Amino acid sequence: MTRNATQPNLAVGVVGAGTMGRGIAQVAATGGCTVKLYDAKEGAATEAVEFVSRMLKRAVEKGRMEAADADAATARLKLVDAVSGFAACDVVIEAVIEDMEIKRKVFAEIEAVIAEDAVLATNTSSLSVTRIASACSRPERVAGFHFFNPVPLMPLVEVISGLKTEDWVTDFLVDLGIRMGRQPLRVADAPGFLVNQVGRGYTIEAAHLVSEGVADFVDVDRIMRDAAGFRTGPFELLDLTALDVTHPATVEIYEQYFHEPRFRPSALMNTRMQAGLLGRKVGQGFYVYEDGKQVVPEEAAPPKFDGGKFWVSRALADAHDALAEIVRAAGGELDTGERPADDSVILVTPLGDDATAAAVEQALDATRTVAVDVLFGLDTRRSVMKTPLTTPEATRAAHAVLAADGVPVTVLRDSPGFVAQRIVAMIVNIGASVAQQGIATPEDIDKAVKLGLNYPHGPLGFGDALGADKVLRVLEGLHRQYGDPRYRPNPWIRRRAQLGVSLLTAES
Numbered sequence: 001m002t003r004n005a006t007q008p009n010l011a012v013g014v015v016g017a018g019t020m021g022r023g024i025a026q027v028a029a030t031g032g033c034t035v036k037l038y039d040a041k042e043g044a045a046t047e048a049v050e051f052v053s054r055m056l057k058r059a060v061e062k063g064r065m066e067a068a069d070a071d072a073a074t075a076r077l078k079l080v081d082a083v084s085g086f087a088a089c090d091v092v093i094e095a096v097i098e099d100m101e102i103k104r105k106v107f108a109e110i111e112a113v114i115a116e117d118a119v120l121a122t123n124t125s126s127l128s129v130t131r132i133a134s135a136c137s138r139p140e141r142v143a144g145f146h147f148f149n150p151v152p153l154m155p156l157v158e159v160i161s162g163l164k165t166e167d168w169v170t171d172f173l174v175d176l177g178i179r180m181g182r183q184p185l186r187v188a189d190a191p192g193f194l195v196n197q198v199g200r201g202y203t204i205e206a207a208h209l210v211s212e213g214v215a216d217f218v219d220v221d222r223i224m225r226d227a228a229g230f231r232t233g234p235f236e237l238l239d240l241t242a243l244d245v246t247h248p249a250t251v252e253i254y255e256q257y258f259h260e261p262r263f264r265p266s267a268l269m270n271t272r273m274q275a276g277l278l279g280r281k282v283g284q285g286f287y288v289y290e291d292g293k294q295v296v297p298e299e300a301a302p303p304k305f306d307g308g309k310f311w312v313s314r315a316l317a318d319a320h321d322a323l324a325e326i327v328r329a330a331g332g333e334l335d336t337g338e339r340p341a342d343d344s345v346i347l348v349t350p351l352g353d354d355a356t357a358a359a360v361e362q363a364l365d366a367t368r369t370v371a372v373d374v375l376f377g378l379d380t381r382r383s384v385m386k387t388p389l390t391t392p393e394a395t396r397a398a399h400a401v402l403a404a405d406g407v408p409v410t411v412l413r414d415s416p417g418f419v420a421q422r423i424v425a426m427i428v429n430i431g432a433s434v435a436q437q438g439i440a441t442p443e444d445i446d447k448a449v450k451l452g453l454n455y456p457h458g459p460l461g462f463g464d465a466l467g468a469d470k471v472l473r474v475l476e477g478l479h480r481q482y483g484d485p486r487y488r489p490n491p492w493i494r495r496r497a498q499l500g501v502s503l504l505t506a507e508s
Contacts, residue, residue: 002168003090003119005175011036012176013092013114015083015106017048020123021095023151026052027180028093029073030065036089038080049077055152083109091119091176093145098249100127104135111136119169121145126196126249128256129189130162139164145173146193147182148452149241156451157182162189185448188439191256192249192263195452197434198445198459200250200263201426206234207266209422214415217286218297223410226381227373228420229456235286236294238269239279247273261486262430302403303396309333310401311340312347313362319349319374326378330404340364345397349374351470352421352477354414355385367391370398373418375466375474378407383419385412416481417474424462425474425487431459432492432503442504460503468497 004010012028014021017039025048028035039045056070083106086092092110096102107120114120120142122132133142144160157177159170170186177184187194206220215223221233238246247269254263272285279285280292288295310332312323327334335344346369348358355371358364366389373383382402386395395411403409412418417425431449435442446458455462463471472494478487496503 003117003172005091005172005179007090008032009034010091010176010179011089013038013080013086013089013110014095015039015086015092015110016095016097016123017041017044018095019149020147020151022048022051023149024093024095024123024147024180025049025077026055026073026152027147027182029076030056030069031176031180032076033179034076034078036078036080036085038083038085045079049074049079052077084113086110087113087115089114089118091121091172093121093123095123098124098127098252100131103127103132107132107142108135111138117141119143119172121173123147126192126252126256128162128191129160130164133162133164140166141169143169143173144187144189144193145177146195148195154452155181155183156195156448157184158187158193158195158448158452159184160187160189160193165189183447183451185440185444187444187448188437190434190437190439192253194434194440194445194448196249197253197263197439198427198430198449199453200253201430201459202230202423202453202455203234203238203246203269204250204263204266205423205426206419207268209415209419211266211268212415213413215410215412215419219410219412220419222299222408223381223383223419224423226408227376227383228424229376231454231456234423239285239287239289239294242279242281243269243273243285244278261484261488262426262433264486299408302409303400305330305332305400305404307332308397308401309335309341309344310347310398311335311337311344313349313358313364315358315362316349316351316374319372322374322378323347323349323372326405327401330401332401340368344368345370345394345401347372347398350477351375352417352425352474352481354416354481355387355390356414357416357477357481359387368394370394371414371418372398372402373421375470376420380407382407382409383412384409385414385418387414416478421474422478424466425471425478427455428459428463428466428471428503429475429487429490429493432463432490435460435503435506436490436492442506446504463493463503468493468503469500472497 010033012033013036037045059065129144133139143165146158148154159173174184217235224230310327314320350358359366359369366387371385449458475489
């Protein structure tokens with residue numbers, strides 16, 4: 001006999017009354033479930049119930065909930081003072097600290113008191129569901145049930161099958177997720193599951209860029225928001241989630257994948273975590289926070305454009321035309337020769353390469369060469385790179401002409417793939433790896449990332465929007481320039497780029 005997640009009197013146990021546990025308790029109670037809440041720390045469960053009650057009252061005040069419904073949900077929250085209080089629960093959801101041995105111990109204790117057909121679920125964000133389940137005598141009834149913070153506001157829940165999890169268990173959790181007002185997506189057990197794997201590409205690559213001296217934190221954030229369309233820059237996000245949460249999870253995923261280079265942690269994150277620069281919660285991270293508000297350095301005004309001659313590479317025809325039009329509109333002189341004149345500033349448009357490589361490959365004068373990122377368009381923010389030999393005069397002239405129409409410009413040190421190309425290519429590559437491994441369907445991968453991370457596209461859809469062939473070219477350039485297997489293109493991308501089909505194309 002299996003449990004029915006839609007039954008009126010469903011009893012849900014929640015172990016752990018911290019941020020995640022109280023959020024899970026809230027959505028379970030508003031979903032009509034009787035919730036039994038336990039925390040080993042004295043007073044924590046009581047505090048959690050009081051917190052949830054306040055949140056429900058606030059929802060009433062804002063018109064998002066009827067008062068009677070809020071009162072009924074609050075009445076469904078019950079405290080238990082020991083694990084034995086879960087004996088009659090249909091499902092128990094664990095939301096304790098991200099420590100494997102502690103979780104295994106908790107699961108063994110719960111299994112000893114619940115019914116044989118009750119479901120056990122873990123809210124772990126990065127630990128192996130299969131290994132947690134191995135602490136139980138019946139691992140087939142154990143699954144992952146991964147919510148996102150803040151639980152009442154984030155619609156996604158990942159339903160994760162361990163290697164021994166039976167189908168009825170995940171079916172039950174899918175139904176329970178719907179009852180709680182979430183959108184459940186089925187995911188296979190893998191390090192970081194789905195969303196947390198893809199999310200590493202955003203933050204880790206940003207940290208590597210800063211470590212290399214390509215740009216500073218605020219410039220990376222501006223580029224990813226303005227040019228690539230992300231709602232929050234990677235360093236703003238790290239400050240929000242806190243380094244002592246994000247970095248250990250990154251290390252855990254890296255270790256579980258036996259040092260897969262794509263997930264190699266950043267020494268910069270580790271050092272800053274050790275220094276206590278954890279982010280918003282302590283008032284200082286990558287940014288300083290005064291009275292809880294982020295202090296953002298003011299962007300310097302661009303140099304004034306006072307004329308000049310510019311030659312634009314024809315390596316990318318569309319990019320040539322767009323840059324030529326910007327030069328003309330600013331009142332600059334466009335050098336239309338097959339080769340640049342001796343007094344022209346040279347604008348190149350590499351994909352996956354740096355300004356140096358573009359200058360050498362096209363036999364151009366590196367002292368006058370400035371690279372422009374055109375992959376994300378030129379309407380919202382423009383990124384330019386100088387070679388190690390580019391003169392300050394050439395850099396200033398390129399900056400000035402590109403900023404003359406009011407679009408902000410960020411000047412970078414030489415780097416294969418600029419900033420946005422590198423970071424987005426890594427996101428797409430990891431998403432393709434998730435698809436290649438069969439962790440989730442291509443459609444669910446994109447849906448989960450948009451719901452769980454609020455990215456402008458899912459990773460595979462992002463690749464389609466930019467062009468799979470262009471993303472492949474960026475990854476190949478990064479791999480060639482760095483010689484680092486972190487950048488090796490996943491076969492999922494290569495095959496679909498070669499065939500000219502969407503990255504969302506599943507195996508037939």
